[in-house]
Amino acid sequence: MKAKDQTGRVEIRLAGEGGQGMILAGVILAEAAAIYDGKNVVQTQTYGPEARGGASKAEVVISEEPIDYPEVLTADVLVAMSQEACDKYASNLKKDGLLIVDIDKVKRIPLTNAIKVPITRAAIESSGKAITANVVALGLLVGLTNVVSRDAIEKAILARAPKGTEEMNYKALERGFAEAQALLAVKQKA
Amino acid sequence: MTVRLMQGNEAVGWGAIAAGCRFYAGYPITPSTEIAEMLSRELPKLGGIFIQMEDEIASLAACIGASVGGLKAMTATSGPGFSLMQEHIGYAAMAEVPCVIVDVQRLGPSTGQPTSPSQGDVMQARWGTHGDHPIIVLYPTSVSEAFDLTVTAFNFAEKYRTPVILLLDEVVGHMRERFESPPLEEIQVIDRMGTDVPPEWYKPFGDTISDVPPMPSFGSGYRYHITGLYHDPMGYPTQRLDEINPWIERVHRKINNHLEDILLYREENVEDANVVIVAYGATARSARHAMKLARQHRHHVGLVTLYTIWPFPEEMIQRVARIARRIVVPEMNLGQLALEVERLVGRHKVIRVNRADGEMISPQMILDALEGA
Amino acid sequence: MARSEHTAYAYLRTTKKFPNIWCAGCGIGIVMGALIRAIDRIGLDKDDVALVSGIGCSGRMPVYMDFNTLHTTHGRALAFATGLKLAQPKLHVIVVMGDGDALAIGGNHFIHAARRNIDLTAIVINNSIYGMTGGQYSPTTPLESRTATAPYGHVEPPFPICELSIAAGATFVARSTVYHAIELDKLIEKAIRKVGFSVVEAVSYCHTTYGRMNKLGSSVDMMRMLKDHSVTLAAAEKLMPEERAMKIVRGVLHDVEKPDYITLYQQVIERAKATIDGKEFLRAGPGGLE
Numbered sequence: 001m002k003a004k005d006q007t008g009r010v011e012i013r014l015a016g017e018g019g020q021g022m023i024l025a026g027v028i029l030a031e032a033a034a035i036y037d038g039k040n041v042v043q044t045q046t047y048g049p050e051a052r053g054g055a056s057k058a059e060v061v062i063s064e065e066p067i068d069y070p071e072v073l074t075a076d077v078l079v080a081m082s083q084e085a086c087d088k089y090a091s092n093l094k095k096d097g098l099l100i101v102d103i104d105k106v107k108r109i110p111l112t113n114a115i116k117v118p119i120t121r122a123a124i125e126s127s128g129k130a131i132t133a134n135v136v137a138l139g140l141l142v143g144l145t146n147v148v149s150r151d152a153i154e155k156a157i158l159a160r161a162p163k164g165t166e167e168m169n170y171k172a173l174e175r176g177f178a179e180a181q182a183l184l185a186v187k188q189k190a
Numbered sequence: 191m192t193v194r195l196m197q198g199n200e201a202v203g204w205g206a207i208a209a210g211c212r213f214y215a216g217y218p219i220t221p222s223t224e225i226a227e228m229l230s231r232e233l234p235k236l237g238g239i240f241i242q243m244e245d246e247i248a249s250l251a252a253c254i255g256a257s258v259g260g261l262k263a264m265t266a267t268s269g270p271g272f273s274l275m276q277e278h279i280g281y282a283a284m285a286e287v288p289c290v291i292v293d294v295q296r297l298g299p300s301t302g303q304p305t306s307p308s309q310g311d312v313m314q315a316r317w318g319t320h321g322d323h324p325i326i327v328l329y330p331t332s333v334s335e336a337f338d339l340t341v342t343a344f345n346f347a348e349k350y351r352t353p354v355i356l357l358l359d360e361v362v363g364h365m366r367e368r369f370e371s372p373p374l375e376e377i378q379v380i381d382r383m384g385t386d387v388p389p390e391w392y393k394p395f396g397d398t399i400s401d402v403p404p405m406p407s408f409g410s411g412y413r414y415h416i417t418g419l420y421h422d423p424m425g426y427p428t429q430r431l432d433e434i435n436p437w438i439e440r441v442h443r444k445i446n447n448h449l450e451d452i453l454l455y456r457e458e459n460v461e462d463a464n465v466v467i468v469a470y471g472a473t474a475r476s477a478r479h480a481m482k483l484a485r486q487h488r489h490h491v492g493l494v495t496l497y498t499i500w501p502f503p504e505e506m507i508q509r510v511a512r513i514a515r516r517i518v519v520p521e522m523n524l525g526q527l528a529l530e531v532e533r534l535v536g537r538h539k540v541i542r543v544n545r546a547d548g549e550m551i552s553p554q555m556i557l558d559a560l561e562g563a
Numbered sequence: 564m565a566r567s568e569h570t571a572y573a574y575l576r577t578t579k580k581f582p583n584i585w586c587a588g589c590g591i592g593i594v595m596g597a598l599i600r601a602i603d604r605i606g607l608d609k610d611d612v613a614l615v616s617g618i619g620c621s622g623r624m625p626v627y628m629d630f631n632t633l634h635t636t637h638g639r640a641l642a643f644a645t646g647l648k649l650a651q652p653k654l655h656v657i658v659v660m661g662d663g664d665a666l667a668i669g670g671n672h673f674i675h676a677a678r679r680n681i682d683l684t685a686i687v688i689n690n691s692i693y694g695m696t697g698g699q700y701s702p703t704t705p706l707e708s709r710t711a712t713a714p715y716g717h718v719e720p721p722f723p724i725c726e727l728s729i730a731a732g733a734t735f736v737a738r739s740t741v742y743h744a745i746e747l748d749k750l751i752e753k754a755i756r757k758v759g760f761s762v763v764e765a766v767s768y769c770h771t772t773y774g775r776m777n778k779l780g781s782s783v784d785m786m787r788m789l790k791d792h793s794v795t796l797a798a799a800e801k802l803m804p805e806e807r808a809m810k811i812v813r814g815v816l817h818d819v820e821k822p823d824y825i826t827l828y829q830q831v832i833e834r835a836k837a838t839i840d841g842k843e844f845l846r847a848g849p850g851g852l853e
Contacts, residue, residue, distance in 0.1 A: 027195065027366060030195050030366055031195040033368075034193065034194075034195045034367070034368035035193050035194065035195060035368075038193070039368075040367075040368055041195070041366075041367065041368055042365055042366070042367050043195070043365065043366040043367075044361065044364065044365045044366075045364060046305065047305065067367075067475075068475045068476070068478040068479040068482065068553075069475055069476050069478075069479040069550075069552075069553050070361060070365055070472060070475055071361075071550060073552070073553070213646065213649065213650060215645075215646060231835070234828075234831050234832045234834075234835030234836070235835045235836055235838065235839060237832055237836075239649050239650075239828065241645070241646075241649065241828075243642065243645075243675070244642075244671050244672060244675040245671065247639060247642070248639065248642035248645075248671075248672050248675070249642075251635065251636070251639045251642035251643045251645075251646065251672075252642050252643065252645050252646030252649075253646055254635075254643060254646065255615075255633070255642070255643035255644060255645060255646025255647035255648075255649075255650070256646035256647065256649060256650040257646075257650075258633060258643075258646075258647055258650075259646065259647045259648075259649075259650025259651040259654070260650055260651065261650040263646070263650075277636055277639075278636065278639070281635070281636055407650075407651065408613050408631035408633070408647060408651055408654060409610065409611065409613070409631060409651040409653060409654045410610075411610050413609060413610060413629060413630055413631050413632075414631070414632070415576075415625065415626055415632045415633075415634065416632070416633050416634065417626070417633075417634035418634065418635065418636055419634070426576075426580050426626055427580070427623075427626060427634075
């Protein structure tokens with residue numbers, strides 16, 4: 001017997017370095033699914049002892065059904081924000097899984113069909129702050145996969161955004177969605 | 191009803207508040223610290239008290255002191271701190287002082303791996319302090335169960351005048367899940383039994399029908415003595431065998447005579463099972479995943495999830511063993527609760543699935559064991 | 564004499580557990596008597612007094628006394644007392660400890676209770692030895708003395724209890740000896756009245772172990788030494804520093820005003836309550852987005 005995934009279960013892994021906000025991105029995605037889309041969700045994480053730097057990883061499992069095993073078995077989606085994250089987790093993607101990388105941070109990419117976006121650069125361009133890279137990544141991820149609704153992710157981000165940063169975060173999210181739209185348009189043409 | 195995304199550790203804090211906990215003393219330690227942080231924020235809003243003590247020994251001591259003063263009290267820690275708390279777990283058992291001790295386990299021994307999950311404190315929770323004593327240990331598998339079982343832990347502590355230990359895996363402590371907060375009025379909360387006998391008649395450690403003597407708080411007009419020494423029904427130290435033995439018998443009786451109330455577990459697909467998995471904590475979720483897949487392949491696999499691990503549900507395990515050919519016991523340790531199962535059903539019937547390297551037991555590991563069963 | 568006996572009887576659990584376990588001639592009983600006189604003079608209701616102790620000879624004091632009594636573990640009495648005081652602020656929580664109890668195994672709890680300035684009265688009965696276990700050296704054992712675990716002479720310097728208390732943040736620190744019983748009850752009275760962490764060091768002796776091992780004679784001889792080797796604070800000020808260092812200085816050594824922990828934590832509660840009504844918050848559902 002093989003431990004294949006349960007039906008209806010979507011497994012997402014967000015990985016990068018400490019300080020890039022990957023765990024917060026996981027929490028926001030999970031909140032979008034649980035609170036605003038009414039789905040079952042489990043969010044877990046691993047991180048090193050450092051507050052900044054070091055490897056950091058969030059996992060989100062979303063399902064209509066109750067979720068038993070709480071961690072990712074084989075990911076449907078991997079967002080890799082560092083070379084180390086890509087090296088470590090790319091092999092644990094499903095066959096038709098989606099790999100999203102920040103092309104400025106990840107140079108060696110093991111899959112030919114990976115989504116390559118300059119995520120951090122896009123964050124600086126759209127909001128002026130590199131720290132919104134995680135929000136750009138969420139926009140990109142949701143725009144490409146619809147794992148949660150756009151409405152849900154918007155609400156989740158705005159609920160989490162510290163006062164005065166709502167607009168900045170909204171711009172970053174829009175940029176993520178725009179990047180996804182552009183990629184989908186290219187794909188349709190091809 | 192409000193829906194939230196909630197972390198396991200946070201749910202413990204909210205469960206404590208819902209159960210009426212108004213005193214928390216603790217010392218920071220990964221991976222339990224979120225409990226302290228949320229209670230430092232929330233308890234004072236309710237007029238409750240949060241205090242960060244100088245170490246874990248002092249933390250549990252302060253909880254016991256506060257409980258003697260009439261407040262429901264809790265502390266939370268992880269392996270290294272849990273080791274330090276053993277001294278006062280014994281004191282609380284001896285002095286029959288209600289309190290709740292949360293241990294969010296990490297990989298040990300020693301400093302080990304602070305952010306990696308483990309189920310290595312299962313035996314320590316039972317036998318970590320010296321001497322014979324009863325103890326209740328509860329173990330959730332999810333965020334909402336972390337809330338519910340924290341409430342239950344307080345209820346048991348107050349009802350049976352005993353320390354209650356809540357064990358969490360780091361996985362459950364740190365995971366976030368969809369949480370539907372139950373209406374407050376639906377949460378059953380048990381408060382400590384007081385007394386209205388005249389103070390001169392009151393026996394703090396006397397016999398009662400339930401074997402649990404009432405416990406008025408210090409300052410309420412009932413002046414009595416509490417000690418960690420063996421004591422007579424008045425609480426005064428004794429070396430008399432005719433006072434020591436009745437105490438030992440009573441404190442064991444107060445737990446053993448109420449097993450129906452105390453033993454919490456969930457049976458799934460046991461009735462037609464050839465193989466039954468006995469699991470607890472996050473590992474039970476791997477086990478359920480594996481069971482569902484195995485049943486899709488028409489394997490008759492059942493699952494028992496233990497929520498009370500101590501006292502150990504002996505009769506239930508023996509009943510299940512009469513139905514099933516094999517019992518699979520997966521644990522994030524090198525075989526601790528498996529020892530109990532083996533003791534009850536024989537080693538030949540038990541298949542252990544273990545790892546103690548800071549990773550969860552995967553469903554595949556359990557499926558492999560099921561195939562060999 | 565008869566009158567003072569009556570006073571004591573009113574505070575003792577006379578029906579149970581007497582005679583006490585202490586050696587004839589021990590100083591602990593004198594501290595107990597001083598404590599009773601202090602409490603009686605203040606006029607505290609017995610229901611409003613909690614007596615907390617650790618382990619050792621001093622640890623047995625609460626069982627004889629008709630208060631709310633908590634005999635805890637070795638060294639941890641102050642931590643238990645901290646929880647009790649926070650839960651029941653109206654209680655006068657008095658903690659009686661020995662020197663090994665308070666300063667070796669309990670040293671960390673001692674300095675942190677002082678630092679927090681929690682309103683407790685700590686009485687440290689300092690006999691410079693572990694008496695109950697048979698005379699092993701403690702953190703206050705003098706250099707060069709013989710003990711059961713220093714058969715060749717003790718090489719560790721002792722802790723000065725009062726100076727340590729002051730440095731750690733206690734608001735009231737006093738010292739006397741079991742020879743000066745009346746002075747002792749006056750100091751204990753002041754300590755109980757003080758709001759904040761107060762320490763009374765009651766210098767005592769252990770003729771059964773320390774006295775025997777160091778050939779210091781009977782309890783009467785050791786009592787005489789306390790008389791001869793101690794001076795009042797006023798008298799000490801007239802001595803040369805090297806003379807003073809040889810003496811047990813008696814009196815109130817430190818008395819300052821500082822807000823106590825409970826007063827300050829009450830402010831925490833008020834600030835927290837001002838942020839949101841906790842009950843309403845819980846009703847809305849735990850785990851709100853901060």
